[in-house]
């Protein structure tokens with residue numbers, strides 16, 4: 001019987017397999033940032049171990065870093081300690097680090113792909129749940145805990161139970177103006193936040209094939225929001241074209257050998273999945289969240305739901321609580337919800353294509369009075385590229401704040417936070433209570449919706465401008 | 466991780482049930498960047514009370530904790546185990562442990578010894594009559610001994626074979642994986658040249 005893509009990549013990386021034990025999986029790339037790595041390095045020190053493969057390890061600073069005054073010392077002492085510790089650990093253990101101020105600094109999941117380090121058929125881990133982003137290249141990529149970070153540092157392997165496989169087939173084409181973000185938000189509301197639990201998910205079908213690499217990364221990024229272990233997409237010409245010429249991409253004969261291998265990374269026709277979901281892209285519309293988990297979403301053209309709209313009592317209570325936290329009335333048209341802050345950025349939507357799309361919508365308009373628009377590039381490279389294309393000037397002319405690279409308001413570990421009760425439209429991936437600042441209220445949206453919302457001050461799509 | 470065969474040390478009775486990981490170490494202590502130094506957060510809220518047993522001089526050197534049922538429930542934070550170890554505890558004795566706590570403790574080298582409730586009660590009574598007394602825990606024979614003569618306690622504890630094996634051999638997860646280093650070497654020797662490196 002044939003194999004699925006995930007099974008092929010998995011089987012290629014099994015170092016050791018014994019009945020009754022998890023597989024010992026080889027890790028091709030280990031990405032590191034300042035928040036989840038300190039104890040792992042300290043554990044190595046305590047047991048006098050080394051990093052087995054510094055040459056398969058890459059560190060960057062992203063979660064804590066300020067997006068203003070990044071050339072000055074970090075003001076918050078805890079953030080500064082974490083960043084300083086990462087610098088010391090990288091130096092002590094010989095790990096390549098892209099610190100604040102470096103041209104390759106940025107969100108770890110933006111940096112790997114833009115360097116060309118993220119390639120098909122790899123296993124990639126990081127102490128961060130959105131490592132699933134890298135699956136867009138046909139890699140098995142997932143987040144790990146700090147003890148596992150230490151395990152990978154010391155051994156370059158990880159004992160792992162083989163997950164089940166699921167196919168999400170998205171037929172048809174996305175209508176004009178509907179993006180990968182709308183697609184994945186629709187999927188999560190369809191499945192619920194636990195729908196992917198225990199699975200590696202392969203996204204496929206016409207709508208997925210038609211996505212750019214940036215769009216595919218957006219979809220795989222949010223695999224974790226519906227509980228999947230990882231999400232991946234079979235590599236194709238779009239993938240190869242994106243990687244070719246990147247700094248760490250294979251060159252010459254290596255490139256040919258790599259592409260020949262990558263072309264084998266497809267699910268065999270006679271392979272079976274443990275579960276399948278089929279969606280139709282052609283009926284999708286701009287999609288936003290109204291609640292406090294990513295599965296509480298609705299079409300932008302819809303209304304805030306009422307608890308009575310749900311049949312499951314657990315969902316009813318969840319709805320009631322979410323409406324209270326979000327300060328929303330059931331039945332309010334989503335388009336009438338007033339937004340204080342719009343955040344464009346994060347590992348979900350902070351890449352160059354995202355900024356181009358945002359600039360295209362906002363060009364010639366002004367950010368609404370009493371609304372602020374924060375544009376935070378995913379990496380320094382993205383920032384520089386945007387500036388070379390004049391996108392920063394479009395944002396600034398519209399009245400937006402143009403910032404330095406990092407996670408920023410996605411999780412509010414740095415000073416970019418919502419005030420209590422403040423409402424945001426955010427292109428990031430999590431709308432949990434307090435995620436963007438204590439008491440902050442988050443609506444997850446796509447790039448075009450974010451940009452149009454900034455202009456109108458209420459949740460909007462470009463068609464409303 | 467150090468090998469654990471047996472341990473004899475001052476035992477501290479903690480007469481509470483459902484000691485959750487937020488009590489063992491409150492969240493505000495989790496900001497540290499090392500794996501050491503968590504001892505000052507251990508039972509932080511309770512230690513504010515001067516009467517709390519850990520503040521008594523007899524227990525300054527305590528290394529065996531005898532606690533009520535459902536020890537280590539709540540958040541999965543590994544820091545709870547580190548805090549106990551950093552303070553000097555080698556063994557926790559209880560009639561019931563939360564699964565995640567028990568898993569974390571076995572991985573880090575802290576012995577979670579599960580006994581019958583009556584054994585906990587017996588140890589508490591003995592330790593209250595003899596503050597600062599020592600208790601011996603032997604992993605080889607899965608036994609706990611305290612006192613002499615008539616009120617001597619001699620009990621057995623439960624621990625799964627796999628965790629016992631790891632502790633006896635001082636093997637953490639990394640140690641176990643490194644025992645297969647030859648397999649990792651062989652795998653690496655076959656990795657294709659086009660796979661990327663960072664340096």
Ligand code: SF4
Nearest residue numbers: 130346347407410411
């Ligand atoms: S941008 Fe947000 S989701 Fe992505 S790595 Fe940073 S904090 Fe995590």
